[in-house]
Amino acid sequence: MAKVNHRSMRLFEDRLTDRQQKFIDEFSILYGKKFESSKKWIEEKRFVYCDWMNALTFKKSIKELIFPIFSKSSKGAHFEDIDGNILTDIAMGYGVNFWGHNPDFVKEAISERLELGLELGPQLKLSAEVAELISELTGVERVAFCNSGTEAVMTAIRIARGKTGKDKIVIFKGSYHGTFDGVLGVGSCENVEPISIGTPDNFVRDLYVLDYGATESLEFIKENAKEIAAVMVEPVQSRNPALRPKEFLQNLREITLNTGVALIFDETITGFRIHPGGAQKYFDVIADLVIYGKALGGGMPISAVAGKDEYMQLLDGGMWQFGDDSMPHDNVIFHAGTYYKHPLSIAAAKASLTEIKKRRNTVYDEMRNNMTYLADSLNSYFKDENIPLRLDYCETMFRFFGLGRYDLTLEPLELDLLFKILIYNNIYTWEKRTCFISDAHTKEDIDKIIASFKKSVETLRNGGFEFIID
Numbered sequence: 160m161a162k163v164n165h166r167s168m169r170l171f172e173d174r175l176t177d178r179q180q181k182f183i184d185e186f187s188i189l190y191g192k193k194f195e196s197s198k199k200w201i202e203e204k205r206f207v208y209c210d211w212m213n214a215l216t217f218k219k220s221i222k223e224l225i226f227p228i229f230s231k232s233s234k235g236a237h238f239e240d241i242d243g244n245i246l247t248d249i250a251m252g253y254g255v256n257f258w259g260h261n262p263d264f265v266k267e268a269i270s271e272r273l274e275l276g277l278e279l280g281p282q283l284k285l286s287a288e289v290a291e292l293i294s295e296l297t298g299v300e301r302v303a304f305c306n307s308g309t310e311a312v313m314t315a316i317r318i319a320r321g322k323t324g325k326d327k328i329v330i331f332k333g334s335y336h337g338t339f340d341g342v343l344g345v346g347s348c349e350n351v352e353p354i355s356i357g358t359p360d361n362f363v364r365d366l367y368v369l370d371y372g373a374t375e376s377l378e379f380i381k382e383n384a385k386e387i388a389a390v391m392v393e394p395v396q397s398r399n400p401a402l403r404p405k406e407f408l409q410n411l412r413e414i415t416l417n418t419g420v421a422l423i424f425d426e427t428i429t430g431f432r433i434h435p436g437g438a439q440k441y442f443d444v445i446a447d448l449v450i451y452g453k454a455l456g457g458g459m460p461i462s463a464v465a466g467k468d469e470y471m472q473l474l475d476g477g478m479w480q481f482g483d484d485s486m487p488h489d490n491v492i493f494h495a496g497t498y499y500k501h502p503l504s505i506a507a508a509k510a511s512l513t514e515i516k517k518r519r520n521t522v523y524d525e526m527r528n529n530m531t532y533l534a535d536s537l538n539s540y541f542k543d544e545n546i547p548l549r550l551d552y553c554e555t556m557f558r559f560f561g562l563g564r565y566d567l568t569l570e571p572l573e574l575d576l577l578f579k580i581l582i583y584n585n586i587y588t589w590e591k592r593t594c595f596i597s598d599a600h601t602k603e604d605i606d607k608i609i610a611s612f613k614k615s616v617e618t619l620r621n622g623g624f625e626f627i628i629d
């Protein structure tokens with residue numbers, strides 16, 4: 160039987176009225192003119208430049224609008240594209256740019272390190288200082304570095320399996336843990352299949368995919384603990400930031416502790432963003448292993464696997480001293496990466512964490528105020544105007560949800576169009592629309608986002624798309 164490819168593109172035609180078709184045709188011309196150089200560039204380079212974004216949200220009916228915006232430079236909450244348009248960014252590097260684009264203190268740290276050299280092999284003293292800063296802010300005992308969230312997920316799972324001697328991994332529906340084949344499964348506790356072609360069934364054979372926040376999931380974990388190595392949680396899912404099941408997580412902690420199952424918090428996004436101490440502090444839960452990334456590096460690629468010594472020593476053999484007969488043990492996993500602890504990333508991480516330490520008593524409140532203002536303003540506008548949208552958020556991470564037949568999982572054309580119009584109105588979101596505001600977003604920026612959103616909805620409706628809650 161042919162396999163279902165959960166990543167297959169939607170190629171069928173949307174049924175459009177003449178008025179709607181006319182609107183799309185006319186808007187495509189305007190959009191194509193405004194972002195002319197970006198459109199030309201991808202058309203010219205598509206053969207050699209193979210980019211997954213080419214297919215990510217492809218829809219035949221808006222084909223002329225499907226091209227990436229190429230940027231020239233960025234600063235604060237904005238970037239300039241290759242046509243000279245200045246856009247306010249709410250994608251913020253998929254959550255990387257906590258401080259905004261190109262913050263001065265990170266730039267200085269990188270420039271300083273660039274002068275000194277980019278040696279790999281010899282260790283930078285700074286790497287241990289960054290480990291100490293992470294430990295100080297979050298409470299984790301020990302820290303190891305990788306380059307990406309995906310690599311850190313891979314390593315954490317390997318540690319958990321090595322420590323427990325078991326193979327099964329529990330993840331939750333709606334979570335995202337990067338692109339390691341071992342977590343690219345969709346399904347349930349009974350049946351999991353690869354999310355796309357290219358991942359063999361075997362790679363997801365040991366996955367269980369459960370409902371997040373559900374009591375039945377806790378029961379399942381308790382009953383099957385004998386074969387479960389780890390439960391990996393994205394504590395606040397970027398795809399569902401309103402779901403913050405504190406009690407569930409605390410119960411999960413108790414169950415996993417009592418049954419010898421590792422609890423892994425994947426804090427690639429939540430780390431340092433929703434609280435200086437991340438989701439562990441936010442939910443008052445201490446995980447066995449924690450993954451950090453994104454905000455950690457202040458814009459540079461770096462991630463960390465951290466956690467309790469009893470788990471982390473599977474990576475380095477644990478403690479030993481000079482001058483006696485102590486030794487590292489050899490119950491260790493395989494862990495390596497050429498660019499792990501790259502000097503520029505380590506320097507940027509130190510700058511970013513030092514800034515968090517310095518400003519943690521004020522910066523989170525300031526950003527939360529801006530976020531609340533944005534969410535309250537747009538949500539009351541949606542309600543008053545009968546617009547089928549809702550903005551959900553957790554601290555500075557947010558996402559728009561379509562209501563009723565505009566449910567985002569159905570990928571309605573109206574929403575794709577709305578976000579293209581928003582980009583045309585100088586507010587940039589990326590294709591999957593997990594959004595963030597940063598320290599650099601001012602009240603004026605937030606006002607701009609609100610005004611552009613309203614203007615974009617008006618334009619969509621004037622184009623013959625009703626876009627109302629039925």
Ligand SMILES: Cc1ncc(COP(=O)(O)O)c(C=O)c1O
Pocket residue numbers: 253306307308309310312335336337338393397425426427428452
């Ligand atoms: C929770 C979570 N885990 C893991 C990853 C993968 O990180 P990376 O893209 O750095 O490999 C992401 C990326 O968005 C993420 O959000």
